[in-house]
Amino acid sequence: MDTLAVMTSQKSPQTMKPATAAKKLGVYLEATPAEFQEGVVTRDELNTLQSDPPEWLQELRRTGPHPRPVVAARLGVSISGLARGGITEPLTTEEIEALRAEDPEWLERERAIQAEVRAEEARLKETKRRP
Known part of the structure; x- marks a missing residue:
């Protein structure tokens, strides 16, 4: 791969395992929805979860x-x-x-x-x- 191609290629978004995201969110991974546990979480998704938590996350943090x-x-x-x-x-x-x-x-x-x-x-x- 030449340097021009490297310079112009888009960076892939930084992702993390669900366990890491759950830890950063302060929640118990096994209590999160299946789609959260089975996927990967991007940095942008984590930021959104932190700034505008969905109902499942609010409930998990509450109870x-x-x-x-x-x-x-x-x-x-x-x-x-x-x-x-x-x-x-x-x-x-x-x-x-x-x-x-x-x-x-x-x-x-x-x-x-x-x-x-x-x-x-x-x-x-x-x-x-x-x-």
């Missing part, structure tokens, strides 16, 4: 099931903390709310650990700012 990073964030713990608490599967919003209401000992402990980690990160960030 779940949610992937572990989202569950951890909503409970205020780390993903490791979820595992230590025995939570290894995605949870729905209702299940997350039930856990919050129950406030088991492991959740209190993991929230305290997370608070310590954040405080230490903030302290280290502050010491880096000082000359």
Whole structure:
């Protein structure tokens, strides 16, 4: 192929696997529609999903099931903390709310650990700012 042909050829759109797109959207892949799971997602499609989410995406974000990073964030713990608490599967919003209401000992402990980690990160960030 000569250089002129390379220079004038159109770039193909950047695509990603459905698992990557689901992660970027903060949703559990297995709960997405089949056509989403079986296809590829372009960068433009991802941007559209983020800026103007269809009803299925809005509902999934609202009710779940949610992937572990989202569950951890909503409970205020780390993903490791979820595992230590025995939570290894995605949870729905209702299940997350039930856990919050129950406030088991492991959740209190993991929230305290997370608070310590954040405080230490903030302290280290502050010491880096000082000359």
